[in-house]
Structures are given as C-alpha cells and as structure tokens.
Amino acid sequence: MNHIVRLIYLGSLAAGMALITSCKKETEYASSPYNKIENFAVTTDGSGVINAAVSGDSILVYWPAYATLPTTISPVIRVSENATVTPASGTAVNLATGTKFTVTSQSGAARNYFMKLVLNQPGIRFNENISYAVLKGGVFSINTNRDVKYLVEDAASTKAYLVNTAGTEEELRISFQVRNNIHYVDVTIPENIPFSEGAYKLKFSSGQVSAVTAEALVGIIYPESKRPKATPLTASITVKRNSSLTFSGTSFVDMKDARVYGYNADWSEREIGTFALESFTATSATYKVPADFPKGTYELGGFDDKGMGIQLRTSDFFSFWSWMNTRKNYVEITGAVTITITD
CATH class of the missing domain: 2.60.40.10 (Immunoglobulins)
Structure with a gap:
C-alpha cells in the first residue's frame, strides 16, 4: 500500500513540475519603447570634450571660439537601453546644422534628431590703430591675437571683405596661418578687384557674427x-x-x-x-x-x-x-x- 502511495505522489510531483516549466516558457516581456538620446559628446582637437544639449528633436552643439572648427566630428552617443542610433556612435559625420540622427527603440519606434551648430563666440574686435597698404594681387597679414580678435579660424566659416564709401562689398581671399607661435589671417586683394586704388573699410563675417571697421584702414596702393x-x-x-x-x-x-x-x-x-x-x-x-x-x-x-x-x-x-x-x-x-x- 505504501508503495502505491509513493508512486502516486511522485507522479503528481512530476506533473506539477511540468506545469511550472510550461508556465515559465509562456512568460513574455514587452519590448522597450524608449528611443531617446541621453548624451551626445564631442572631443575637440586639444580643447576637451563638448557635451551637447538635447532639447526636443535638437542636438545643440555649442562650439567654443578658441577651438578649431573641423569639417567632421565622431560623436560618442548614449541612447535609451536596447535602442540603436544611426549613424552609430563614433561614426564620422558632418559638423553642420541639419545633420540627422535616428534613434530606434527595441520595439521599432524611430525618432529623428537634428544637430544645431551654435558658434559660441563673442563679437569681433578690431585694433584700428594700424593701417594696411597692399598692391592689387598682394597679401597683408593681420595678427589674430592682437589686431582682430574672436574670429573662427576656419576659412569655410570666416570671410573678409573690403567696403567702399557706398557700402559695396568685395570679397577677399583669406587663409589662417601660425608663424612663430603667433596666429595670423593672411588676406589677399584679388588682382581683378573692381575697386580702384584708395582706402577702404575692412569687414569680417565669422560664424554667426560680423563687424566692419570704423575707419578705412586698408589702402590699395599703386606699384x-x-x-x-x-x-x-x-x-x-x-x-x-x-x-x-x-x-x-x-x-x-x-x-x-x-x-x-x-x-x-x-x-x-x-x-x-x-x-x-x-x-x-x-x-x-x-x-x-x-x-x-x-x-x-x-x-x-x-x-x-x-x-x-x-x-x-x-x-x-x-x-x-x-x-x-x-x-x-x-x-x-x-x-x-x-x-x-x-x-
């Protein structure tokens, strides 16, 4: 009799374990719906790390005036758990307003973010106790530590112009150079510039700011x-x-x-x-x-x-x-x- 009872007990225990195992296999968890950018960091060239501010669908990258502005960056991006981002973290992308990132949640919901580049720079300042005399086709150099300050030292973001008394502007060619540890912007007067020999104001537009000298301090001279x-x-x-x-x-x-x-x-x-x-x-x-x-x-x-x-x-x-x-x-x-x- 005891033998029969023991068999019945063991049979019931095995059935119970099978039922528990079956229930465990049927338990499922919902996929994560989260698709946020939680951190967006950019390493500058020798100037540290910039942590962007994420607001709505905008990634606000405040670029400091002292840091060289590159064409591309490779941001380190942290997103919601189990989500993915495209382009992937560490991928080189254009450093430009409008660059798009898409974060896709585990559940498949996608959200787009757009970079907004903000050049965090003060207004341009000129030293006007100086003059520049140059031939057409010639070059003059401006010390950017002393004679014109707070330019973004990138020819793609900074432009120079001569301005005549009527307010007409003519663009000049520029390049940024470092000589003996001093930073310069070298400015070339085009050979075919339509302005005649004379004195002109100098204008720079750089990033989000621009400024014109109060005095006509650039003289185009005759040979x-x-x-x-x-x-x-x-x-x-x-x-x-x-x-x-x-x-x-x-x-x-x-x-x-x-x-x-x-x-x-x-x-x-x-x-x-x-x-x-x-x-x-x-x-x-x-x-x-x-x-x-x-x-x-x-x-x-x-x-x-x-x-x-x-x-x-x-x-x-x-x-x-x-x-x-x-x-x-x-x-x-x-x-x-x-x-x-x-x-």
Whole structure:
C-alpha cells in the first residue's frame, strides 16, 4: 500500500513540475519603447570634450571660439537601453546644422534628431590703430591675437571683405596661418578687384557674427612703376595771373592742386602759393595761376629769394600709406629755366 502511495505522489510531483516549466516558457516581456538620446559628446582637437544639449528633436552643439572648427566630428552617443542610433556612435559625420540622427527603440519606434551648430563666440574686435597698404594681387597679414580678435579660424566659416564709401562689398581671399607661435589671417586683394586704388573699410563675417571697421584702414596702393613723372622744362615760361599753364609727363593719376614754394635767406622753405588743378590726362596736367599769385621772375630750382619749386600733387596711395598719417605724394617739376608771372 505504501508503495502505491509513493508512486502516486511522485507522479503528481512530476506533473506539477511540468506545469511550472510550461508556465515559465509562456512568460513574455514587452519590448522597450524608449528611443531617446541621453548624451551626445564631442572631443575637440586639444580643447576637451563638448557635451551637447538635447532639447526636443535638437542636438545643440555649442562650439567654443578658441577651438578649431573641423569639417567632421565622431560623436560618442548614449541612447535609451536596447535602442540603436544611426549613424552609430563614433561614426564620422558632418559638423553642420541639419545633420540627422535616428534613434530606434527595441520595439521599432524611430525618432529623428537634428544637430544645431551654435558658434559660441563673442563679437569681433578690431585694433584700428594700424593701417594696411597692399598692391592689387598682394597679401597683408593681420595678427589674430592682437589686431582682430574672436574670429573662427576656419576659412569655410570666416570671410573678409573690403567696403567702399557706398557700402559695396568685395570679397577677399583669406587663409589662417601660425608663424612663430603667433596666429595670423593672411588676406589677399584679388588682382581683378573692381575697386580702384584708395582706402577702404575692412569687414569680417565669422560664424554667426560680423563687424566692419570704423575707419578705412586698408589702402590699395599703386606699384612704384606707375608713379607719375614730369617731363623736365627746357624753355622758360611767361604766364599771366588768372591764366593757365600745362605740364607734361607720364602716368599722371589722381592729380590735385600744385604746391609752389621758395626759400628764405636761411634756406628754409616758404610757401609762395598754389596752382589750382583744372584738368589732367595720363600725359598732361593743366593748372590755373591764381589772380593774387605774387608777380615776378623766378628761377626754377633756385635756392635764393628768387628761387621757385613746383610740386604737382598726385595720389596718396603710393608706397607708404597710413589712414592715421596721410603722406602727400608729389611730382617734382625740374629744369634750369625761369618762370615769370605777370598781370
């Protein structure tokens, strides 16, 4: 009898274990529905780690002004448990607003996120106690530690322009360089720039900010080969007051009134008067003798009280030029002749 009871008990126990095992096999867990970006980190070139801020569907990457702006980044991305992200964490992507990331939950629900690049930079600052004189096709360098600050040192994000008095802008070519541990932006004036020789304001747009200098501190200058030259006088001149006289030469450009000077007894210069410019071409310049010009016969190039020197003022934009200290350029009239001024 006990044997029979024991068999019944063992049979019931085996059936119970089978039932428990069967129940365990039938238990299922719902797939995770979560598809969030929980952390998005970017390692900069020698400047540490940037942790982006995730707000809604935006990944806000605040890029510091001191860090070089690369074309691509390989962000480390942490997402919800059991979710996946595309492109995958560590994959190189464009560092640009609009770059898309898709997080797919374990259950298959997908959510898109979009990068928003924010250049975290202060306003551009200029040192305007400086001038730049450059030929067309030439290059001038600006110290970015001292003379223009807070540029994003990336030619794709930073642009430079010359601005004329009418507000017209012409883009310049730039490149960023480091020489002797000093950072520079090298600026090239295009050979075919439509602006004539003269002074212009400088503008930079960099990232999300832009600025224009208050002063016209960039001077496009003429090459020395184009400096005007006057033909020496070979015959004496007699001219009435309130009438005109003409000088010939080459490369006359941007001519202005002529300075007429002489010498005192101690050989110091004295101003005699001014010849007013009437007109000029590339090879001649015509001036009017004012009605009050001192009469008399003068010796061109003489150093006594009857001596006379004539300087035809031309463009300020030759060789040295500075907006803070404009140096007048003159074409000297030469020749061993006399000039007589009469009524």
